[in-house]
Amino acid sequence: MALTSGNVLPAPNGFVRTVTNCDDSGPGSLRDTVFNAVSGDVIDLTQLACSEITLYTGKIALTKNDVTLLGPGLGPDATNHLTIRGYYYDRIFEKGLGTLTISGLEIRNGHYQGFVHPRGGCIYSSGSLVIEDSILSGCEVDALYGSNTFAAGGAIYTHGDLWMHNSVVTNSVAYSATDVAYGGGVSAGGVVTFVQSTIADNKAVAPQAYAIGGGLMVFGVNDVNILRSTISGNEAELAGGMRVDTLGVSTITDSTLSGNYASQYVGAASFSHSPVRLTNSTVTRNSAYAYTAGIYSDQAITVQSSILADNRAVGAYIAYDLAAPSITGGASLIMSADVSTPADTITQCPRLAALKDNGGPTLTHAILPGSPGIDVGDDSGLTVDQRGGGYLRVMGANADIGAFEWQGELDDNLFKSAFEVECDRYD
Numbered sequence: 001m002a003l004t005s006g007n008v009l010p011a012p013n014g015f016v017r018t019v020t021n022c023d024d025s026g027p028g029s030l031r032d033t034v035f036n037a038v039s040g041d042v043i044d045l046t047q048l049a050c051s052e053i054t055l056y057t058g059k060i061a062l063t064k065n066d067v068t069l070l071g072p073g074l075g076p077d078a079t080n081h082l083t084i085r086g087y088y089y090d091r092i093f094e095k096g097l098g099t100l101t102i103s104g105l106e107i108r109n110g111h112y113q114g115f116v117h118p119r120g121g122c123i124y125s126s127g128s129l130v131i132e133d134s135i136l137s138g139c140e141v142d143a144l145y146g147s148n149t150f151a152a153g154g155a156i157y158t159h160g161d162l163w164m165h166n167s168v169v170t171n172s173v174a175y176s177a178t179d180v181a182y183g184g185g186v187s188a189g190g191v192v193t194f195v196q197s198t199i200a201d202n203k204a205v206a207p208q209a210y211a212i213g214g215g216l217m218v219f220g221v222n223d224v225n226i227l228r229s230t231i232s233g234n235e236a237e238l239a240g241g242m243r244v245d246t247l248g249v250s251t252i253t254d255s256t257l258s259g260n261y262a263s264q265y266v267g268a269a270s271f272s273h274s275p276v277r278l279t280n281s282t283v284t285r286n287s288a289y290a291y292t293a294g295i296y297s298d299q300a301i302t303v304q305s306s307i308l309a310d311n312r313a314v315g316a317y318i319a320y321d322l323a324a325p326s327i328t329g330g331a332s333l334i335m336s337a338d339v340s341t342p343a344d345t346i347t348q349c350p351r352l353a354a355l356k357d358n359g360g361p362t363l364t365h366a367i368l369p370g371s372p373g374i375d376v377g378d379d380s381g382l383t384v385d386q387r388g389g390g391y392l393r394v395m396g397a398n399a400d401i402g403a404f405e406w407q408g409e410l411d412d413n414l415f416k417s418a419f420e421v422e423c424d425r426y427d
Contacts, residue, residue, distance in 0.1 A: 065098030120157030183217030360387025
């Protein structure tokens with residue numbers, strides 16, 4: 001899972017202002033440079049020799065409409081990886097209206113707690129956010145005991161649109177002592193778009209109420225678009241991976257939902273009010289206490305050339321891979337559903353390897369030689385699989401089902417452990 005170096009974003013309506021030191025405050029610091037910026041400015045952090053800025057005196061408030069924070073990038077060969085680190089109990093960035101763009105930075109250890117509007121452990125925005133080539137990690141938002149309010153967005157909370165490219169949100173928590181907790185990683189109310197990004201190992205926790213959307217919570221009336229991304233290892237009571245409660249259309253393409261856990265219902269993803277289209281994607285090894293361990297939708301769902309298999313109940317209950325009022329589409333592998341599936345649906349074990357780095361910016365489940373999903377899928381107009389450039393969507397007679405396209409290689413290591421293929425152990 002390698003991130004590439006940051007892109008140099010232009011400043012069409014403002015100036016490039018260079019941060020000259022890694023102090024928390026004072027002339028040349030990030031805080032001072034942001035304070036003196038005007039709408040449209042790019043805050044350039046690429047010239048710094050240090051590797052970390054710690055905000056000892058609390059969050060940085062960005063009051064101008066449109067501001068870009070440009071870091072050096074996070075690629076494996078980058079020599080000037082830069083982290084913006086929170087200190088004690090405060091978030092890292094707080095943004096009003098307009099758009100905040102963050103590129104090429106690691107943001108970590110923001111921790112916001114309070115009695116009023118506990119939203120956004122690392123970033124809170126009333127406007128829109130663009131996150132590119134960046135990592136948000138170790139963030140937490142807490143609604144304190146006695147606050148009687150919900151917590152939302154362990155790492156990110158935004159009222160506006162969220163566009164995330166080649167970025168990671170991980171190891172973050174939304175916690176409410178007495179009310180509901182939403183979105184352990186991200187909570188967003190506008191159009192949400194993830195491209196080549198990862199939402200992993202986040203938690204929503206609510207000891208006296210419900211914890212909903214371990215990785216992601218989307219609310220409002222807008223669309224959700226997830227492309228070539230992975231949502232994995234997140235936890236909540238309801239909707240371990242993601243919860244979408246919006247009137248817009250939800251589209252998941254060339255993506256993986258894996259290893260998410262709900263201590264009650266819906267392991268991978270839950271959708272309300274939103275028509276859903278799942279295309280060339282893999283939903284596997286998610287778990288829930290009961291009913292739906294994979295995907296639940298209260299609206300019709302279209303499933304095209306996708307794998308929904310090996311999602312399991314942790315209690316002694318039936319747990320479907322897919323539950324919805326109706327399922328349309330075709331060329332898919334669905335092991336279990338609560339309604340009838342399209343006539344060409346395969347119901348066999350897909351034979352998938354473990355979630356790991358198989359190339360590209362996100363983790364994937366390789367489809368193994370001999371899988372019933374090889375060469376019987378639909379390319380759906382896609383030219384590459386989830387891994388992106390260099391990994392063709394069609395290798396053979398037809399596309400493979402799911403997010404990963406077998407490129408024709410044979411690897412004996414894939415067969416050394418029967419534990420690689422989970423559902424084969426139960427069939």
